[in-house]
Amino acid sequence: MSMIRDLRAVVRPSRVSLRKESSAPYDTTRDSATTTAVVDCAVYRDGRRVETESPLTPQEAMRLVRRDSGFVWIGLHEPTEDEFAGIAREFGLHPLAVEDAVQAHQRPKLERYDDSLFTVFKTIHYLDHDRLNSSSEVVETGEVMCFTGRDFFITVRHGGQGSLRGLRHRLEEDPELLAKGPSAVLHAIADHVVDGYIAVADAVQDDIDEVETEVFSPGRGGTPRGTDAGRIYQLKREVLEFKRAVSPLLRPMQLLSERPMRLIDPEIQKYFRDVADHVARVHEQVIGFDELLNSILQANLAQASVAQNEDMRKITSWAAIIAVPTMVCGVYGMNFDYMPETEWKYGYPVILSAIVALCLGIHRMLKRNGWL
Numbered sequence: 001m002s003m004i005r006d007l008r009a010v011v012r013p014s015r016v017s018l019r020k021e022s023s024a025p026y027d028t029t030r031d032s033a034t035t036t037a038v039v040d041c042a043v044y045r046d047g048r049r050v051e052t053e054s055p056l057t058p059q060e061a062m063r064l065v066r067r068d069s070g071f072v073w074i075g076l077h078e079p080t081e082d083e084f085a086g087i088a089r090e091f092g093l094h095p096l097a098v099e100d101a102v103q104a105h106q107r108p109k110l111e112r113y114d115d116s117l118f119t120v121f122k123t124i125h126y127l128d129h130d131r132l133n134s135s136s137e138v139v140e141t142g143e144v145m146c147f148t149g150r151d152f153f154i155t156v157r158h159g160g161q162g163s164l165r166g167l168r169h170r171l172e173e174d175p176e177l178l179a180k181g182p183s184a185v186l187h188a189i190a191d192h193v194v195d196g197y198i199a200v201a202d203a204v205q206d207d208i209d210e211v212e213t214e215v216f217s218p219g220r221g222g223t224p225r226g227t228d229a230g231r232i233y234q235l236k237r238e239v240l241e242f243k244r245a246v247s248p249l250l251r252p253m254q255l256l257s258e259r260p261m262r263l264i265d266p267e268i269q270k271y272f273r274d275v276a277d278h279v280a281r282v283h284e285q286v287i288g289f290d291e292l293l294n295s296i297l298q299a300n301l302a303q304a305s306v307a308q309n310e311d312m313r314k315i316t317s318w319a320a321i322i323a324v325p326t327m328v329c330g331v332y333g334m335n336f337d338y339m340p341e342t343e344w345k346y347g348y349p350v351i352l353s354a355i356v357a358l359c360l361g362i363h364r365m366l367k368r369n370g371w372l
Contacts, residue, residue: 037076037077037080038057038074041055041057041074042072043070043072044070044071045068045070046175047174048172048175059086061074065151065152069151070151071151071152071182072153073154073155073185075154077156078104079101079102084101087154091154092116093113093154094113094116094118097111097116101145101156106143106145107244108120108122108252110256115149116149117146118146119145119148119186120143120144120145120146121145121146121249122249123142123196124141124196124200125141125161125200126203126204138234139204140159141159142157144158144164144193145157146186148182148183148264149182149263152182153182153186155189164192167189167192171185181265183265183268183269184268186264187271191274194279197245197278198278201282201289204235204289205289208235208289208293211235211296212296229300232293232297236293236294239286246283247283247286250283253276253279257272257273257275257276313371314371317372318372320366321362324358325355325359
């Protein structure tokens with residue numbers, strides 16, 4: 001049981017390291033000069049990697065497993081149909097699962113076939129940016145497909161992020177954990193992916209807080225003026241992409257944690273509950289993000305409408321003030337021979353004084369009522 005107690009420490013790096021990894025350059029793990037999609041292929045016996053003089057092919061690794069026991073872990077990055085065909089035949093993978101693994105763009109799911117489990121995870125990568133704008137990309141997704149068998153584990157990765165190289169090294173440092181077989185690797189990958197969700201959720205929360213602060217920050221005159229609605233809408237689209245990765249994963253994690261499966265070690269299955277719990281928590285966060293952004297967008301539009309109404313009130317107020325001299329001057333600008341005060345010595349200054357007094361009186365009244 002000591003191995004199980006240390007399970008989280010082995011497969012789960014700290015939150016700080018996750019944030020650092022999320023901002024690091026992409027690790028495609030596939031050399032452009034090579035002609036193979038196989039990133040790594042190794043045989044593990046009693047939890048330890050079997051050392052060989054030269055890199056193993058999947059077929060050689062499987063023959064070694066069948067002869068001396070253990071299990072093989074094969075990592076592939078964006079294989080073509082031809083590149084994957086030989087591996088699929090060697091390990092007896094179901095054609096439907098093979099098709100999904102090659103074509104990618106699948107929603108997270110868990111499918112059971114006769115001798116294997118096929119699991120799809122969507123990886124999430126947070127894209128750093130100096131300032132969020134209407135064209136900023138906040139998250140980018142990739143995919144990890146896992147084939148889990150009695151004596152093999154195959155990962156097929158799509159996208160430029162979500163490398164499993166570091167995870168493989170951490171697992172190799174704990175032979176007691178790897179001795180549990182392919183199900184331990186499946187749990188480690190699930191936990192690794194979901195921990196990535198938590199780190200991204202924290203970063204997206206910071207972006208939402210920034211937008212929310214700008215929307216409700218006071219503008220000129222102490223009244224909130226809102227922000228660019230395009231920024232809010234773009235962030236909402238990115239949250240929707242995040243939601244598509246998290247929400248469908250709820251059911252697969254529940255099945256792995258609750259339903260007995262012969263390919264999943266009972267001791268490892270207990271720890272899928274922890275992963276399922278974290279997925280549920282992130283799902284709640286993402287739903288909350290979506291609802292909060294809806295509220296922020298509505299508040300921003302309402303503030304824009306209020307600001308326009310305030311501007312119109314000010315324009316109307318000044319038009320009312322200007323209407324007084326316009327009316328008086330219009331009256332005295334008429335060309336009649338007999339008009340009152342036209343011959344009066346003090347008529348001009350009296351009329352000007354009356355105009356000023358009326359304008360000041362209207363201005364004071366409008367300002368007292370909050371129109372100016």
